Amino acid sequence: AEAARRIGGDGQAPQLPETGDAELANLAHVFNETSRQLQSRRENQATLLAGVSHDLRSPLARMKMAIGMLAEEFSSPLLDRIEHDITEMDKLIGSQLELARAQEREMAENTDVDALLVDMVEAAEAQAPGRLKLHSSHTSCLATLAPISLRRCIGNLLDNALRYSSDSKIQVVRRQFKGIIFIGVRDHGPGIPTHLAEVVFRPFYRIESSRNRTTGGSGLGLAIARQLAETHGWKVALKSRSGGGVSAWLLIPEIDSAPNSR
Numbered sequence: 383a384e385a386a387r388r389i390g391g392d393g394q395a396p397q398l399p400e401t402g403d404a405e406l407a408n409l410a411h412v413f414n415e416t417s418r419q420l421q422s423r424r425e426n427q428a429t430l431l432a433g434v435s436h437d438l439r440s441p442l443a444r445m446k447m448a449i450g451m452l453a454e455e456f457s458s459p460l461l462d463r464i465e466h467d468i469t470e471m472d473k474l475i476g477s478q479l480e481l482a483r484a485q486e487r488e489m490a491e492n493t494d495v496d497a498l499l500v501d502m503v504e505a506a507e508a509q510a511p512g513r514l515k516l517h518s519s520h521t522s523c524l525a526t527l528a529p530i531s532l533r534r535c536i537g538n539l540l541d542n543a544l545r546y547s548s549d550s551k552i553q554v555v556r557r558q559f560k561g562i563i564f565i566g567v568r569d570h571g572p573g574i575p576t577h578l579a580e581v582v583f584r585p586f587y588r589i590e591s592s593r594n595r596t597t598g599g600s601g602l603g604l605a606i607a608r609q610l611a612e613t614h615g616w617k618v619a620l621k622s623r624s625g626g627g628v629s630a631w632l633l634i635p636e637i638d639s640a641p642n643s644r
């Protein structure tokens with residue numbers, strides 16, 4: 383029953399042993415076969431989507447170039463709008479491709495988690511001076527994990543904190559407790575209603591109040607973060623803060639962390 387439930391969930395059902403009583407063994411065989419077919423169909427869908435997205439980019443680039451050339455001859459607000467829309471479409475396709483690629487498993491390597499966080503916080507500081515602060519425990523944090531996926535996952539959480547919390551301060555925290563590394567991105571923005579804390583992870587879902595032009599996103603950032611986390615056995619969740627704002631947490635089980643990490 384657990385295996386069947388997981389087929390419906392993340393699709394990664396374990397294969398059942400095809401032994402014992404003939405009828406049960408046969409049932410297990412049918413189940414395993416169905417599970418393999420579903421997995422393969424999911425992979426085909428992701429590949430197809432990635433392929434279509436990729437192929438759309440070349441004609442779009444040609445259109446953009448042509449519009450640019452036309453705009454040199456006649457300047458018109460209509461041409462500007464078309465150019466703007468093409469840029470938006472290109473960004474959307476880029477995010478779709480990123481979502482499809484988030485299912486690819488990146489190799490884990492020895493990573494200094496704090497050095498990675500310092501680097502990301504400095505880059506974000508350059509974009510939003512004076513708004514970020516990193517708090518980590520004084521011991522170092524070395525772990526064996528996929529560093530690019532970690533960057534992309536935290537990058538999406540940071541991006542949201544910067545985008546939705548106007549000019550207020552953002553804290554990035556790193557803790558370790560009971561064999562789990564916790565990385566938190568906390569903001570003081572409008573927060574997310576509790577009943578939407580899971581819904582916002584769905585692809586293209588954006589809370590009504592954020593669907594305006596000034597914050598314009600495509601609603602894929604959290605779906606990408608969740609897919610990356612699932613691929614690597616991490617967890618990502620959003621919690622409301624008592625004083626308002628969101629705490630976005632990434633939980634990384636330390637099973638593969640280096641022996642000297644703490």
Ligand SMILES: Nc1ncnc2c1ncn2[C@@H]1O[C@H](COP(=O)(O)OP(=O)(O)OP(=O)(O)O)[C@@H](O)[C@H]1O
Binds near residue numbers: 538574583587589601
């Ligand atoms: N820190 C936050 N504070 C308030 N609302 C948030 C926060 N993070 C996410 N949200 C809400 O969740 C929605 C989904 O976020 P997600 O990152 O998936 O997409 P996006 O930011 O709209 O676009 P994209 O990340 O693709 O550029 C956002 O549109 C916003 O409504």
Ligand SMILES: [Mg+2]
Binds near residue numbers: 541542599602
């Ligand atoms: Mg986002």
